[in-house]
Amino acid sequence: MRKIALVGIGKIAQDQHVPSISSSSEWRLSATVSRHGRVDGVENFVQIEDLLAARPDIGVVSLCLPPVPRFAAACAALRAGRHVMLEKPPGATIAEVHALHDLALAQGVTLFASWHSRAAQAVAAAKVWLSGREIRGGHIIWREDVRKWHPGQDWIFAAGGMGVFDPGINALSILTEILPQPARVLSAELDFPANRQAPIAARLSLSQGISADFDFRQEGPQTWDMEFETDSGTLALRMGGNVLEINGQPAGGQMSIMGEYPALYAHMAELVARSACDVDLSPLVLVADAFMLGRRNSVKEFEF
Amino acid sequence: MRKIALVGIGKIAQDQHVPSISSSSEWRLSATVSRHGRVDGVENFVQIEDLLAARPDIGVVSLCLPPVPRFAAACAALRAGRHVMLEKPPGATIAEVHALHDLALAQGVTLFASWHSRAAQAVAAAKVWLSGREIRGGHIIWREDVRKWHPGQDWIFAAGGMGVFDPGINALSILTEILPQPARVLSAELDFPANRQAPIAARLSLSQGISADFDFRQEGPQTWDMEFETDSGTLALRMGGNVLEINGQPAGGQMSIMGEYPALYAHMAELVARSACDVDLSPLVLVADAFMLGRRNSVKEFEF
Numbered sequence: 001m002r003k004i005a006l007v008g009i010g011k012i013a014q015d016q017h018v019p020s021i022s023s024s025s026e027w028r029l030s031a032t033v034s035r036h037g038r039v040d041g042v043e044n045f046v047q048i049e050d051l052l053a054a055r056p057d058i059g060v061v062s063l064c065l066p067p068v069p070r071f072a073a074a075c076a077a078l079r080a081g082r083h084v085m086l087e088k089p090p091g092a093t094i095a096e097v098h099a100l101h102d103l104a105l106a107q108g109v110t111l112f113a114s115w116h117s118r119a120a121q122a123v124a125a126a127k128v129w130l131s132g133r134e135i136r137g138g139h140i141i142w143r144e145d146v147r148k149w150h151p152g153q154d155w156i157f158a159a160g161g162m163g164v165f166d167p168g169i170n171a172l173s174i175l176t177e178i179l180p181q182p183a184r185v186l187s188a189e190l191d192f193p194a195n196r197q198a199p200i201a202a203r204l205s206l207s208q209g210i211s212a213d214f215d216f217r218q219e220g221p222q223t224w225d226m227e228f229e230t231d232s233g234t235l236a237l238r239m240g241g242n243v244l245e246i247n248g249q250p251a252g253g254q255m256s257i258m259g260e261y262p263a264l265y266a267h268m269a270e271l272v273a274r275s276a277c278d279v280d281l282s283p284l285v286l287v288a289d290a291f292m293l294g295r296r297n298s299v300k301e302f303e304f
Numbered sequence: 305m306r307k308i309a310l311v312g313i314g315k316i317a318q319d320q321h322v323p324s325i326s327s328s329s330e331w332r333l334s335a336t337v338s339r340h341g342r343v344d345g346v347e348n349f350v351q352i353e354d355l356l357a358a359r360p361d362i363g364v365v366s367l368c369l370p371p372v373p374r375f376a377a378a379c380a381a382l383r384a385g386r387h388v389m390l391e392k393p394p395g396a397t398i399a400e401v402h403a404l405h406d407l408a409l410a411q412g413v414t415l416f417a418s419w420h421s422r423a424a425q426a427v428a429a430a431k432v433w434l435s436g437r438e439i440r441g442g443h444i445i446w447r448e449d450v451r452k453w454h455p456g457q458d459w460i461f462a463a464g465g466m467g468v469f470d471p472g473i474n475a476l477s478i479l480t481e482i483l484p485q486p487a488r489v490l491s492a493e494l495d496f497p498a499n500r501q502a503p504i505a506a507r508l509s510l511s512q513g514i515s516a517d518f519d520f521r522q523e524g525p526q527t528w529d530m531e532f533e534t535d536s537g538t539l540a541l542r543m544g545g546n547v548l549e550i551n552g553q554p555a556g557g558q559m560s561i562m563g564e565y566p567a568l569y570a571h572m573a574e575l576v577a578r579s580a581c582d583v584d585l586s587p588l589v590l591v592a593d594a595f596m597l598g599r600r601n602s603v604k605e606f607e608f
Contacts, residue, residue, distance in 0.1 A: 092596070092597055093488055093489055093593035093596065093597055094398075094589045094592065094593055095486065095487075095488040095489065095586075095589055095590060095593055096488050098486070098589075099486060099488060102486075159491065159492075159597055159598060159599045160491075160596075160597045162596070182399065182402070182403060182406075183399075184397055184399040184400045184403060185397055185399065187463065187464075188463075192600070197599050197600065282399075285398045285399050285402075285592075286399060287596065288398065288589075288592035288593060288595065288596045289397035289398055289399055289592060291592065291595040291596040292396070292397065292464075292466070292591065292592045292595040292596075293396055293397055293463055293464045294463060295463045295501050296496070296501065296600065
């Protein structure tokens with residue numbers, strides 16, 4: 001088993017990373033770094049620099065911090081010769097991920113910019129089905145309740161927190177994986193709460209007749225669906241990429257998101273074995289393009 | 305002499321592109337495409353598709369359209385096997401320039417995403433002087449009067465027009481050319497006029513202690529300056545990269561911006577001779593990052 005340290009023990013670490021590592025035969029959670037979070041029975045450090053100095057035996061670091069503080073932690077780990085796995089989005093800016101990638105290549109270590117939704121159970125099958133088909137149009141609906149998934153996390157609505165693009169980039173990570181040809185943002189509408197610096201809803205028009213509707217104010221049932229019309233049939237991915245329908249009929253997957261992070265850690269083990277990098281920024285490019293090109297609307301103030 | 309067509313006969317075409325082509329021994333302006341603009345004695349087409357169909361003898365197309373409509377024209381020209389030169393910024397989104405680059409490579413033709421300020425007279429010397437030095441800090445001031453340089457051009461304040469980043473990206477194109485190490489946007493403040501969809505002023509904090517102050521409301525003297533402190537002396541570029549100072553003393557260049565576009569067309573001739581591409585998106589990445597990461601302020605309405 002390979003030793004790994006988790007940095008940033010918040011909700012996503014407790015919900016997904018810790019169980020995925022614990023259930024893996026390839027990884028052993030050997031340390032954490034967090035100001036307030038703890039994992040029972042695992043040594044914790046408050047500063048990543050202290051971890052890196054005290055535990056040279058831990059060669060791999062997985063970062064679950066929010067995007068803005070993540071860069072400095074990733075630099076420190078890479079400079080110390082550690083392999084690094086990044087939660088999504090891999091950075092608050094494109095340029096900082098380019099810098100991390102350059103550093104990982106210079107150090108000869110792994111950098112894995114993970115996209116957990118790409119590991120959803122029906123994504124690979126959707127990609128195979130779409131390959132060779134012509135996209136005639138598509139629609140993405142990604143509506144969830146920020147109070148449920150990010151309770152009290154003010155950083156998500158601060159500058160650099162990305163707001164509704166934090167979940168929306170999951171949809172875009174699937175889209176960029178499964179489309180036979182890359183899509184571009186043609187126009188975007190971004191709804192900013194009057195008291196926040198990141199959008200709470202967004203509507204994108206993309207090339208190939210694809211539209212996207214992202215909303216962080218969805219109460220009741222949550223929706224993570226995408227549908228495509230092609231020259232020979234329709235495809236739908238539901239449940240965040242975990243359930244596949246072809247021409248309206250069930251075609252694979254299952255109603256659970258719990259397979260995504262175990263798949264990411266299995267891929268990380270394979271990358272570390274080769275000291276290889278996996279850094280695809282195309283979902284982040286679409287988000288940056290939407291911010292650069294988008295129209296901004298001011299909407300009702302939001303409080304958690 | 306090689307035949308070239310100019311698409312988009314507006315102010316920048318008349319001020320810079322037409323004189324640069326006319327004074328070149330390598331190029332002959334053989335057609336234009338414009339709804340309203342004309343160049344005396346040169347055949348004009350209203351649609352680029354008509355030019356491409358009617359004039360197979362013209363192998364090179366230079367696009368001076370605003371960024372939003374430029375993509376479709378560039379696609380048409382590349383698909384028709386023409387070499388293409390793009391005014392800056394090369395696109396309204398990063399993804400569309402990636403798509404154009406992929407298309408140019410597939411077609412085996414030149415795509416030149418030009419950055420005219422990189423061709424300013426003191427930029428190459430500044431790059432040489434900075435190489436091997438450590439940047440301790442820097443400051444960019446890029447303040448110009450939008451009414452003087454873009455009279456009545458409402459597109460510049462529409463979504464995708466980039467606002468003050470239209471000139472600001474010139475500064476960033478120099479910055480990304482001359483710095484020994486890449487810079488990243490750490491934070492940004494963007495001032496949007498209440499009646500517009502693009503910022504009229506912006507302040508950026510970049511890595512390496514570099515700050516930038518972009519303003520489109522500058523009346524009177526215009527300012528396009530950047531200064532850097534290093535571990536061994538200071539460097540200043542003034543007049544948009546055309547004048548160099550080292551440790552406060554004049555060190556080259558001249559007080560004119562008129563050498564930039566002739567240098568671009570000379571470079572384009574060299575690229576076309578090899579069917580090579582020159583597409584560096586790093587200035588556009590910094591702008592997209594500033595939009596994604598920036599704080600938005602609402603400021604006074606703006607009318608031309």
